[in-house]
Structures are given as structure tokens and as C-alpha cells.
Amino acid sequence: MRVSVPAAIGVAALLTLSIDVAVIAGEWNQAQYVDLEVSDEVAHVPEEAETITVAPLKRRYTPHLLIAGAKPLPEDAAAAVRKVKGVKVAEVVDGARTQVAGRQVGLLGVDPSSFRNLAPKESAKLDGLWRNVAGGDVVISFTGPELGTVVKAGATSMGASARIGAVAPIGVPGVQAIVSRDQAKRLGLATGNAMVVSAPDTDLKKLGAKLKKVLPKGVKVTVLPRQVSGAVQVAGTARSPLTGTAGCTPHMQAVRNELDATFGPFPVIGCMRPGDPQDHGLGQATDYMLSSGGRMPTNAWMAVGDRTANYAISNWQRLGVKYVIWRQHIWNPSVCKCWRLMGDRGSITQNHFDHVHISVH
Structure with missing residues (x-):
């Protein structure tokens, strides 16, 4: 966008x-404000x-x-x-x-x-x-x-x-x-x-x-x-731990914050990845991790991934979504407003079973 x-x-x-x-x-x-008790507990x-x-x-x-x-x-x-x-x-x-x-x-x-x-x-x-x-x-x-x-x-x-x-x-x-x-x-x-x-x-x-x-x-x-x-x-600062914040575009930050506020906290959300030849290298992509160590997420976390991906595609025009990758499928409205199967890249992470990838314009 x-x-x-x-x-x-x-x-x-x-x-x-x-x-x-x-x-x-x-x-x-x-205005009349109500004091907010802030917890010292940190995830x-x-x-x-x-x-x-x-x-x-x-x-x-x-x-x-x-x-x-x-x-x-x-x-x-x-x-x-x-x-x-x-x-x-x-x-x-x-x-x-x-x-x-x-x-x-x-x-x-x-x-x-x-x-x-x-x-x-x-x-x-x-x-x-x-x-x-x-x-x-x-x-x-x-x-x-x-x-x-x-x-x-x-x-x-x-x-x-x-x-x-x-x-x-x-x-x-x-x-x-x-x-x-x-x-x-x-x-x-x-x-x-x-x-x-x-x-x-x-x-x-x-x-x-x-x-x-x-x-x-x-x-x-x-x-x-x-x-x-x-x-x-x-309000609490970002609900989820963040990586790659430096270089993450303002547009991507706003989309990340909206998804984080709606579905977070996630185990971690990653954005900028220097050297990446695609959207992560431009600060225009985020990965919403659902597990760590390359392990398959639990059913509960998979459901969070489903909701996150569906929210992104349901609001793709407003959010300026370029494409979404999840469960070895890609949703790219410039090609087809549908999920298309991707080739097997060899691992849970590379096939996007442990995270939802969202790119924006």
C-alpha cells in the first residue's frame, strides 16, 4: 500500500x-482516568x-x-x-x-x-x-x-x-x-x-x-x-517478543502491532532479516512463530495460526497484504484469492508449519 x-x-x-x-x-x-496497575512480571x-x-x-x-x-x-x-x-x-x-x-x-x-x-x-x-x-x-x-x-x-x-x-x-x-x-x-x-x-x-x-x-x-x-x-x-508494550525491529517498515510495524494485539502473544515475531533477498530483507515481512526449535506446534497453536492467517487475508486490502504463507500454502491476491499448495522445502519451518509469514507492500 x-x-x-x-x-x-x-x-x-x-x-x-x-x-x-x-x-x-x-x-x-x-477526562477522568483510572489508574492502571502495571505488573512487573515479564514474559x-x-x-x-x-x-x-x-x-x-x-x-x-x-x-x-x-x-x-x-x-x-x-x-x-x-x-x-x-x-x-x-x-x-x-x-x-x-x-x-x-x-x-x-x-x-x-x-x-x-x-x-x-x-x-x-x-x-x-x-x-x-x-x-x-x-x-x-x-x-x-x-x-x-x-x-x-x-x-x-x-x-x-x-x-x-x-x-x-x-x-x-x-x-x-x-x-x-x-x-x-x-x-x-x-x-x-x-x-x-x-x-x-x-x-x-x-x-x-x-x-x-x-x-x-x-x-x-x-x-x-x-x-x-x-x-x-x-x-x-x-x-x-497498554502493555508489544505483547510478543520481537526480533528484527530495526529496519521494519512503519507499514509492517502497524500490521504487526494489529495482529499482535488481536492474537498475541506469540512465542516471538520476527521482521527484518539483513541479507534476505526477499521481503524480510526489506523489512516488509513478519513471521508469527507458533513454536520454537523447529518443532511442530500444538493443535492449540495451529489454531492460532489459522486465525492469524485468515484475519490477514480477510483484511488484505485494508492492511496492504502482499501475500500470506501458512501450512505449505500461499495466498497471493495478485495471482489468485485462494490458497495454493507449495513445493516441499524439506522441514517444518521451511514449509511454514511453525509460523505464519505475512508480507506487505
């Missing part, structure tokens, strides 16, 4: 983002499994200004913003008015390792929350969608989705959802068209006027209301 930036999100909607901030912030109603992770990591919290800063334009901000303009006296932090983000779980929201694509320094302390301190963002989840500040469920997000025409990784205060009034910048591309957001600025002990109106002088014409600068805090609920 090729991703393009829809005009409705990348241009027209972004023009209203800065204006909407003042309106929406005035209507901000802090067994194979030695080769990788975990998603984010940089630790350094120093927290309060967001004071939102800069937003319809197009990517030039690098020299972003650099000029950072040099203006009074600016302490100026974080480049992707921004748009779009939908998450059927609700129109202000959505930002962020670098979880650095943007956490601009979040309220309740959210900023939780590594699990930011790991979820890095893994492709969406964090929302409103109630309704169930934690850990997969919801539609971004342009409806693109059929994209994301897992609810946390319900938490985001700290930028008018913005009700954040995703990673990789996920933002998949959801159709314009790239690098906004900045969140922290400028403590500064006359913000005067600073805003100075910033407009170094920014392209038409870019809006809005003073943000006071940051809102609140309680946090965080």
Missing part, C-alpha cells in the same frame, strides 16, 4: 491547526529478541508556543527559530487535524525520545508509554476507545489503523493524539510542518512576533494555554 499525503490533511486541515488550538483549548475538559524473551528502546527522560520543559504551516518547514527556518532569544526548546513535529477512532483530533507525529521532555510529568516519566509510541501505537488524551484495541486513524481513504497504546495527557492543548513520525507518514500527515516551542520566563506575544519574522509567510504562531495534567493508563 503506497502512502501519499492527502490534501485534506496535509494542506487544508493544517491551516486550521493553530487557529483550532485556541478554540479547542478553551473547551478542554480534563520469557528469547536471547535474540530485541526490545524497542527510547531515550531516558532528561529535563522537562513546558510547551508555550505552537508553530504550524501547510508545508514542511525549511531546515534553515527551524534553525532560526532555535536561535531566537528566549527559546529553550523547539521540537519539529508533523501535525494535522484528522481522525482517530472516528473522532476529529489534533494529531502530532513526534520523536518519542525527545518529545517526552515536553510532556506533562505524569506522561513524561513512563518509558512504557514512549516505547509504545516508538512501536507504532497512538497515545490519546480522550476517553472512549478501549486501551490496547486497534482503531482507524488518519485519512479514511487510506484505511490506516493504530493500536491505542495509552490514554494520557499530552500537554499541548488542542492536540489530542500523538504517534511516532514514522507512523505519521503512514497516516498521511505532512512532514515536519510544525514545531512545539518552550520559552520559559519570556513575553510570549513578543516572542511570537519575533518568530514570525524568521518563518515563511503563512506559517502561524499560537500561544498555548496552560498545560493540562492528569492520570495515565498505558
